[in-house]
Amino acid sequence: MNHKKSFPIINMGTSLLLVVFIVICLIVFATLSLSSSLRDQKYTDKAVLKTENYYLAYSHAQKQLKEIDQAIISHKDLSSLKNIEISLKDNNTYISFKENIDQYQDLDVEIQLTQNQDRYKIIKWQAVTSKEWKNESTLPLLGSE
Known part of the structure; x- marks a missing residue:
């Protein structure tokens, strides 16, 4: 009797390669996840700082409005207040x-100052850019030199 040994199609080497491939894939996905999380954290930190700065300026503006309101109530000269600009338009x-x-x-x-019990009406409350944008770079276009 002649018996031939048959080897299985998937042997020890193939399963080891599959495990190594799976571990490498997990490491790559973990690295991508970590880099994405770090990028999101930097973006969130910038957004928090921008929000804090806005509300700090908002608080200072509210204090300035309080000073203006107190000056109106006590009939003080508004020109004595600092950092304000007074203008007359259409009476x-x-x-x-x-x-x-x-x-x-x-x-x-x-x-705008009013004559009723509110004393003033807010016309504009807006975040605006403080620096003028300057185009400091050029892009090459087709046909231009």
Whole structure:
């Protein structure tokens, strides 16, 4: 009797290669996940800083409005207040001022004085850019030199 030994199709070497491949895939996915998380954390930190700066400027603007309101109530001269600009348009008095948010933005506030019990009406409360954008780079276009 002649018996031939048959070897299984999947042997020890093939299963080892499969395990190594799976471990490498898991390491790659873990690395991609970690880099994505770090990028998201940097973005979140920037957003938190920007929000904190905005609300700090918001708080300063509220304090400035309180000073203006107290000056109106006590009939003080508004020109004695600092960092405000008073203007007359169409027989209405407007007061405007800016609060710095960061190096690129200001909070621009404008109010109109009224004769009723509210004393003033907020016309503008807006974050605006504080620096003019300058095009410092050029892109080559087809046919241009």
